[in-house]
Amino acid sequence: xxxxxxxxxxxxxxxxxxxxxxxxxxxxxxxxxxxxxxxxxxxxxxxxxxxxxxxxxxxxxxxxxxxxxxxxxxxxxxxxxxxxxxxxxxxxxxxxxxxxxxxxxxxxxxxxxxxxxxxxxxxxxxxxxxxxxxxxxxxxxxxxxxxxxxxxxxxxxxxxxxxxxxxxxxxxxxxxxxxxxxxxxxxxxxxxxxxxxxxxxxxxxxxxxxxxxxxxxxxxxxxxxxxxxxxxxxxxxxxxxxxxxxxxxxxxxxxxxxxxxxx
Numbered sequence: 001x002x003x004x005x006x007x008x009x010x011x012x013x014x015x016x017x018x019x020x021x022x023x024x025x026x027x028x029x030x031x032x033x034x035x036x037x038x039x040x041x042x043x044x045x046x047x048x049x050x051x052x053x054x055x056x057x058x059x060x061x062x063x064x065x066x067x068x069x070x071x072x073x074x075x076x077x078x079x080x081x082x083x084x085x086x087x088x089x090x091x092x093x094x095x096x097x098x099x100x101x102x103x104x105x106x107x108x109x110x111x112x113x114x115x116x117x118x119x120x121x122x123x124x125x126x127x128x129x130x131x132x133x134x135x136x137x138x139x140x141x142x143x144x145x146x147x148x149x150x151x152x153x154x155x156x157x158x159x160x161x162x163x164x165x166x167x168x169x170x171x172x173x174x175x176x177x178x179x180x181x182x183x184x185x186x187x188x189x190x191x192x193x194x195x196x197x198x199x200x201x202x203x204x205x206x207x208x209x210x211x212x213x214x215x216x217x218x219x220x221x222x223x224x225x226x227x228x229x230x231x232x233x234x235x236x237x238x239x240x241x242x243x244x245x246x247x248x249x250x251x252x253x254x255x256x257x258x259x260x261x262x263x
Contacts (some may be wrong), residue, residue: 019188
């Protein structure tokens, strides 16, 4: 059996490809919505964040032979836990990650952390639109709420826990955009215009994460962009194509002298 850290749209597509190739899988996702999509695809799934010891327990009780880490590029904790669990249990760890991208724009600033992004945004004026999700929202509310020169608008998934978090952090309801993508460039452009956005904060999540659309819409409107670069993690070998992941799986299966249906 293979443990797959999934949750994103491309990770789900990879998991389905593996399933169709005959591999025995257990997928893990963070949200119930992502779990529902996996179930609809006929793939066993476990929802919730896993610590290293949780992964080790799954490996030992489920007979896991390999980990495919197809988690989001910014799911740093999940990846580190998976790497550590694979090392402890001596099973292969295979990383799939979307290709990274770079952009040319005179009003774009690249930083290497959420904290630096929030600190930079705090030096600006106008409407700062946050498109980095709710997990790190507190970093931005602590630095931006109460600043007389800034209105913070946060775009995030329309989940109850997200709305509760916004309330706890004091983010006004009128400054919450609760919606699920992916979005077109035209949609992003209209949204920026609706809120008179002057600064947009995003992550370098890759093309599948619709970063291109957000960036291009901002460029057309002359909006400043603060782009958070990906975490620097030593994954070992990283694959950005499904075919390469499948080849790596076949190599490990051949090494164990077993067939995909039992791997």
